Amino acid sequence: MGKIKMSKKPPRIDMTPMVDLFFLLLIFFILTATFRPQEAVTVDTPSSNSNTTTPEQHVITITVSKDNMVFFNVDNGSDSAEHLRAKVLQAMGSQYNIKFTPAEIKKFEVLNSFALPMDKLKDWINAKNNTERDVMHTGMPMDSTDNQLLMWIRFSRQYYPEYEVALKGDRDADFKEVKKVIDILQDNNVNKFNLTTNLESDEVTLDNL
Amino acid sequence: MAEIIQNEGGKQKGKRRSKRHSTHIDMTPMVDLACLLLTFFMLTTAFNKPKVMEIVLPERTEDIEDAPQVDDSRVLNIILVENDKILWYNGLADPTKAALPTLTETDFSADGIRKVLLQRNKNLFSQIYGLNQDIITGKIELPRDSIDNRIKRFKREDVKGPVVLIKASDKVKYKNVVDIIDEMAITDIASYALVDINVVEKKMVSNYFAAAASGAGSNK
Numbered sequence: 001m002g003k004i005k006m007s008k009k010p011p012r013i014d015m016t017p018m019v020d021l022f023f024l025l026l027i028f029f030i031l032t033a034t035f036r037p038q039e040a041v042t043v044d045t046p047s048s049n050s051n052t053t054t055p056e057q058h059v060i061t062i063t064v065s066k067d068n069m070v071f072f073n074v075d076n077g078s079d080s081a082e083h084l085r086a087k088v089l090q091a092m093g094s095q096y097n098i099k100f101t102p103a104e105i106k107k108f109e110v111l112n113s114f115a116l117p118m119d120k121l122k123d124w125i126n127a128k129n130n131t132e133r134d135v136m137h138t139g140m141p142m143d144s145t146d147n148q149l150l151m152w153i154r155f156s157r158q159y160y161p162e163y164e165v166a167l168k169g170d171r172d173a174d175f176k177e178v179k180k181v182i183d184i185l186q187d188n189n190v191n192k193f194n195l196t197t198n199l200e201s202d203e204v205t206l207d208n209l
Numbered sequence: 210m211a212e213i214i215q216n217e218g219g220k221q222k223g224k225r226r227s228k229r230h231s232t233h234i235d236m237t238p239m240v241d242l243a244c245l246l247l248t249f250f251m252l253t254t255a256f257n258k259p260k261v262m263e264i265v266l267p268e269r270t271e272d273i274e275d276a277p278q279v280d281d282s283r284v285l286n287i288i289l290v291e292n293d294k295i296l297w298y299n300g301l302a303d304p305t306k307a308a309l310p311t312l313t314e315t316d317f318s319a320d321g322i323r324k325v326l327l328q329r330n331k332n333l334f335s336q337i338y339g340l341n342q343d344i345i346t347g348k349i350e351l352p353r354d355s356i357d358n359r360i361k362r363f364k365r366e367d368v369k370g371p372v373v374l375i376k377a378s379d380k381v382k383y384k385n386v387v388d389i390i391d392e393m394a395i396t397d398i399a400s401y402a403l404v405d406i407n408v409v410e411k412k413m414v415s416n417y418f419a420a421a422a423s424g425a426g427s428n429k
Contacts, residue, residue: 029251050262050263052262176379191266192265193264199260
């Protein structure tokens, strides 16, 4: 038996399949990723047993923050060709005699929830960045003399009647404020709500009887 | 490392022997980047979307004739008050009658309002629970739709269970309201409604707390 000759070359592992897999996964994740834009306010939602998922598109989201500020958000439709946000903004603009430039409308389409009266909206759209925008919120006017929340909901549903309403309230928001929002929604004939919650399971059996 | 190894074997019978060494492209940076991006996308993909709890409120009707009539004895009133407390009473609070119903205090724990609701809703709850158990153990096999339909039918045919009226007083947090609606879902209450608190009940609540305060004072 002769000596076993050790190969001088270091052993080479063919990594091609691994890299292939990496790219495949990468492409999958890139395509499936849906970016959730930064919310204007962080909300700690209450938990419930409900296992229904949030509707994906055509949602009006009304957020009630911890300090009882009401934010309104409406999505842009199932694809950007619908331009629902743009239409709603234009309708609101003509209602309150505020002219928005095409650039402003375009910018508004990619923005998020807001809690501002109409006359401040222009400044909000034209703000430099989101940190600047976040401090501008003063609350949505929703009293009987100037009910802008009602108008926003009405115009949104005018362009797309099947808009679902998701109500996202903070745990510690006052129910009184949420009730106001619910009343406004009912004024708009919205009787079905989706209350955004965290999942928490809580089993009950017959033994509990 | 990952490399493309071009095999330039002698298949071409040496017509053009330009290179002896195979071209190695070092792909390490690319793979690194791919790995990084992959990790990033995996972590940012939100797999668990937020859940929602559906609630359908009755349409507003001005017409008092249209209002559903319910048997007083079936009505269970739940008044949510501040500091996560619940006061409940049976029947209707009729200001014309001398004796107002007594309020019972409880809370959101499993032994609190849930017990009260389960006790009242025993019949329907055990029906639905039995059905679900049969499905889990495989005694009966039904598609999802017909299970839902059966449960709906149980709820519709239920004539003894409570009609729960949820009333929130002024300083109640949103969390409490969601909790109580969730409690309705847990205990399979067939009919419940979110209604405004009325003057009589407001008075009852303040009386209750006044009595509790004086009771606590005399105990000292």
